[in-house]
Amino acid sequence: MEFDFSDIEGWSREVALRDGAVLLLRAERPEDLEPLWEMYSTLSEDSLSTLTDRYTHDLIERWFRNLDFERILPILAFPTDEPTRVVAHTTLHFSTDEATRHKAMYGVAVHDDYQDRGLGTLLTRLNIEIVGLKGLSKVYLHVLTSNVRGIHVYEKCGFEKEGLLRREHWHYLLQDYVDEYRMSILL
């Protein structure tokens, strides 16, 4: 189904991965809090090391407090054979400021069980499509310089590195400061 800004709650899309797995993509709903927590709380240490947030139940609860698709558009992926399980989460952050409303910030996490199966690429392309449909002209993201898989996926989808952010975050798991690239795609 073509993404439709006038009916985000009603939008969904079924997608097939190259290994045949079928997933339903749709916008987040209030009842997805626990399934989303289940996804983040079962990520491997390797995956958590590539993400800068410390995922707690409290943090995820806060995400659900004021669902407002004009501000943040979260999309979730559910395998059709496990329809209550969330295996990927993407977000687009939009701005209303005159100076920054032409762009959106993108984030993605795919559960370990579904990594390297084409889902991250598919979701990144979908989110670029959505930003284009909203009439915006730039998508940007931050990625740790050590996240070679993430950088590979983003470059494959057309993102380019636009800057190196040195010692940008303290990483609670790595117990060290991490560098990030800022990457973007102009539409």
Ligand SMILES: CC(C)(COP(=O)(O)OP(=O)(O)OC[C@H]1O[C@@H](n2cnc3c(N)ncnc32)[C@H](O)[C@@H]1OP(=O)(O)O)[C@@H](O)C(=O)NCCC(=O)NCCS
């Ligand atoms: C990064 C992430 C979103 C990518 O999603 P994914 O579903 O695993 O990605 P895909 O299967 O679509 O593509 C993976 C690509 O990376 C390649 N790849 C895998 N491991 C790699 C590595 N160590 N170095 C370089 N490329 C690698 C795969 O070959 C594949 O490329 P190809 O399709 O050109 O062959 C996902 O792995 C993830 O969520 N990881 C943990 C959290 C994270 O890093 N989030 C992003 C934070 S910015």
